[in-house]
Amino acid sequence: MGFADHFPALIVVVLFIAAFVSPLLFRWVEKATAPFVIAALVAALIMTTALLVRVQQSGPVLYHMGGWAPPWGIEFKADLLRIFILLIVISVSLWIFIYAVRDLKHELKKEVTGWYYTLFALLVGSMTGMALTNDLFNLFVLMEICAIAACAIISIKEDRECLEASFKYLILSAMGTGCFLLGVAMLYMATGYLNYSLLQLELVETLTLYPRNIFAAAALFIVAFGTKAALFPLHVWLPDAHASAPSPSSAMLSGLVIKIYAFALFLIFYQVFPRELLDLIPLNEIILWLASLGTMFGSIYAMLQTDLKKMLAYSSIGQIGYIFMGIGFDHNLALIGGFYHIMVHAVTKAMLFMVAGVIIYSTGVRQIKDLAGIGRVLPLTMLAFTIGSASMIGIPGTGGLISKWYLSLSALEIGRPFFVLIILASSLLNAIYYMPIVISAFMHQEDFQFKVKPVPFFMQAALVVGMFFIVIFGIFSKPVVTLLEQAVISLF
Amino acid sequence: MRITSRLVAPFIQIYGIYVILHGHLSPGGGFSGGAIFGASLVLIALSFNLEAGVKQISHQTASILESGGAFGYVLTGLVAIVLGGNYLANRAAGFPMGQAGQLFSGGAILIITVFVGIKVASTIVTLFYNIIEGEK
Amino acid sequence: MLSKIIGNYYYMVAIILFVIGMYTMLTHANMIKKVIAMNIMDTSVFLLFVAIGYTHGGQAPIIKEGSEAIYVNPLPGALMLTGIVVAVSVTAYALSLAVKIYRYYGTCDYDEICEIRSQE
Numbered sequence: 014m015g016f017a018d019h020f021p022a023l024i025v026v027v028l029f030i031a032a033f034v035s036p037l038l039f040r041w042v043e044k045a046t047a048p049f050v051i052a053a054l055v056a057a058l059i060m061t062t063a064l065l066v067r068v069q070q071s072g073p074v075l076y077h078m079g080g081w082a083p084p085w086g087i088e089f090k091a092d093l094l095r096i097f098i099l100l101i102v103i104s105v106s107l108w109i110f111i112y113a114v115r116d117l118k119h120e121l122k123k124e125v126t127g128w129y130y131t132l133f134a135l136l137v138g139s140m141t142g143m144a145l146t147n148d149l150f151n152l153f154v155l156m157e158i159c160a161i162a163a164c165a166i167i168s169i170k171e172d173r174e175c176l177e178a179s180f181k182y183l184i185l186s187a188m189g190t191g192c193f194l195l196g197v198a199m200l201y202m203a204t205g206y207l208n209y210s211l212l213q214l215e216l217v218e219t220l221t222l223y224p225r226n227i228f229a230a231a232a233l234f235i236v237a238f239g240t241k242a243a244l245f246p247l248h249v250w251l252p253d254a255h256a257s258a259p260s261p262s263s264a265m266l267s268g269l270v271i272k273i274y275a276f277a278l279f280l281i282f283y284q285v286f287p288r289e290l291l292d293l294i295p296l297n298e299i300i301l302w303l304a305s306l307g308t309m310f311g312s313i314y315a316m317l318q319t320d321l322k323k324m325l326a327y328s329s330i331g332q333i334g335y336i337f338m339g340i341g342f343d344h345n346l347a348l349i350g351g352f353y354h355i356m357v358h359a360v361t362k363a364m365l366f367m368v369a370g371v372i373i374y375s376t377g378v379r380q381i382k383d384l385a386g387i388g389r390v391l392p393l394t395m396l397a398f399t400i401g402s403a404s405m406i407g408i409p410g411t412g413g414l415i416s417k418w419y420l421s422l423s424a425l426e427i428g429r430p431f432f433v434l435i436i437l438a439s440s441l442l443n444a445i446y447y448m449p450i451v452i453s454a455f456m457h458q459e460d461f462q463f464k465v466k467p468v469p470f471f472m473q474a475a476l477v478v479g480m481f482f483i484v485i486f487g488i489f490s491k492p493v494v495t496l497l498e499q500a501v502i503s504l505f
Numbered sequence: 506m507r508i509t510s511r512l513v514a515p516f517i518q519i520y521g522i523y524v525i526l527h528g529h530l531s532p533g534g535g536f537s538g539g540a541i542f543g544a545s546l547v548l549i550a551l552s553f554n555l556e557a558g559v560k561q562i563s564h565q566t567a568s569i570l571e572s573g574g575a576f577g578y579v580l581t582g583l584v585a586i587v588l589g590g591n592y593l594a595n596r597a598a599g600f601p602m603g604q605a606g607q608l609f610s611g612g613a614i615l616i617i618t619v620f621v622g623i624k625v626a627s628t629i630v631t632l633f634y635n636i637i638e639g640e641k
Numbered sequence: 642m643l644s645k646i647i648g649n650y651y652y653m654v655a656i657i658l659f660v661i662g663m664y665t666m667l668t669h670a671n672m673i674k675k676v677i678a679m680n681i682m683d684t685s686v687f688l689l690f691v692a693i694g695y696t697h698g699g700q701a702p703i704i705k706e707g708s709e710a711i712y713v714n715p716l717p718g719a720l721m722l723t724g725i726v727v728a729v730s731v732t733a734y735a736l737s738l739a740v741k742i743y744r745y746y747g748t749c750d751y752d753e754i755c756e757i758r759s760q761e
Binding site for chain 3 (some may be wrong): 157161179180184195226
């Protein structure tokens with residue numbers, strides 16, 4: 014086998030090597046740690062692109078760890094959807110990391126910065142593993158690595174609020190993990206397999222023999238992944254955690270971590286459970302209604318906030334509702350809309366949190382009412398905020414419109430126009446709390462009250478890259494939509 | 506207490522190394538053996554004062570062993586790729602197998618278990634140092 | 642029906658422990674109690690998993706020379722070793738967070754912490 018055949022494993026391995034070697038590098042050669050992690054991320058990105066070319070030519074790639082075929086061994090699978098998510102995760106992490114290297118100097122103490130790089134690399138490595146794996150227990154182990162790394166990049170700042178928020182996140186996440194493991198035990202009891210493909214073949218007949226085990230497993234999986242991905246009633250940890258973390262951590266968490274759990278739920282419902290399960294209990298209805306409530310309530314809570322980062326965190330709850338709606342409609346156009354929204358929201362929310370970080374870095378302001386008139390002092394930053402808000406609302410020309418368009422099309426095609434009303438209403442609610450900030454930033458009468466430090470070059474470059482991609486995703490959406498259509502066809 | 510712990514600590518360490526090395530033959534393996542070995546070092550630091558414990562394993566040594574153990578595990582998997590199998594392959598990649606039931610059998614399992622044992626022992630020691638020194 | 646419940650008593654014990662752990666974790670206010678309850682919840686799932694692997698009349702899965710016996714399925718036990726290590730890491734991290742929060746507020750009780758924060 015050539016070297017290129019090992020890429021599915023090597024993508025995860027390179028990131029874990031970067032995570033393990035960073036503390037040693039930071040102790041001896043401090044300047045080389047950040048370039049080392051950047052090199053590992055770039056290597057992973059190159060390998061993912063090569064894997065994409067190969068999968069488009071010859072179909073899904075299966076990789077057996079250690080040469081053992083399933084059910085004795087762990088399997089990694091790379092098909093179009095998983096590689097799409099991998100590309101999003103690795104490229105957005107690279108972008109956030111370049112921003113973080115400059116921003117962390119004023120948010121963290123000097124000696125813990127090396128540990129931050131380790132946690133960052135562990136987080137990205139575990140997310141790529143979760144997207145690639147085809148085995149339930151491997152998913153459990155990687156999910157736990159992701160949970161600990163995500164809690165640790167919040168609590169590394171060692172403020173009072175971020176310690177409490179991190180503890181709350183850890184306890185609720187541990188509850189989700191316990192439920193997930195119990196669900197895996199239910200499935201293992203009934204079938205004896207842990208591999209996704211073998212489980213799907215086996216569950217078709219097990220559903221008639223042991224229906225209650227499968228129902229219990231499905232319910233436990235919804236609770237587990239709903240807690241970790243902030244589905245509506247289980248979202249209570251998200252505002253504190255994302256608002257009190259350092260800005261690159263907030264961008265990472267809001268942009269990528271909650272999406273990868275939604276993607277894992279999608280994989281389990283479409284590639285493990287059989288389609289006959291939906292005739293017995295309407296799982297997709299439950300997810301659909303909870304997601305619709307989430308979009309409305311996320312925006313309603315966001316309107317009442319006074320702190321900038323808390324408002325962005327509540328807005329994340331609303332936007333993750335769109336992704337769950339895409340999963341819940343059970344139609345191929347809705348899946349295209351949901352996955353496009355994963356891509357657009359990752360870029361947009363990361364950029365909005367970077368804007369918040371730049372504002373805090375140069376002025377120290379966190380309250381919304383103090384942001385009046387800031388557009389004249391930091392024009393590039395507020396332009397980025399305007400384009401990000403336009404994408405959140407769904408204004409044509411930005412990426413947010415394409416995903417909402419596909420979701421509405423799919424709602425009309427399955428004959429439920431009520432959800433088009435919900436999508437429109439939540440877009441209106443998004444406008445109610447984003448537009449006043451933009452308007453008062455640029456057009457307020459008085460000048461900005463606080464002192465302004467100049468913004469460093471790398472942070473500005475990161476914002477420009479974000480703006481560029483949001484507009485590209487809004488106007489030139491055809492390549493990505495074609496890729497997603499190809500990817501989704503195999504599921505129906 | 507001090508005399509007892511100074512007498513007993515080498516025996517605990519030998520027992521820990523035994524559990525690590527026989528990971529493929531009897532219950533135990535890397536995690537539990539490493540925990541036993543780490544517990545002996547924590548015992549010395551608890552019964553004497555902290556400086557005696559730090560003299561046994563300093564902060565720098567613990568940090569290097571931790572990262573080195575994890576890096577060695579990943580490296581063993583990469584060696585399997587170089588030798589021709591998949592990642593972390595054992596017999597398919599050509600690691601020496603030996604007789605089932607002997608000490609040096611099982612190929613890559615023994616190497617991985619030793620690295621995991623080193624890492625777990627140094628992690629327990631590092632955790633202990635951080636919690637105790639944070640209180641001062 | 643009752644004979645089924647009493648025959649499978651290890652499954653019942655595991656589920657009862659799981660529910661006790663989850664209820665305590667969500668409702669009790671003391672942070673250390675939450676961490677202990679999280680451990681109980683994880684341990685109950687490990688118990689369930691290992692109990693699944695039991696075969697009637699089986700022995701411990703260590704092969705002796707020349708004996709033909711039925712062995713208990715060792716796969717769930719090996720999986721749960723990894724799970725136990727994961728639970729230990731999460732417990733260690735949660736306890737260190739609890740220690741740091743205690744140093745800031747002087748109390749381990751979450752309700753008192755909320756009161757202190759609401760007065761500021």
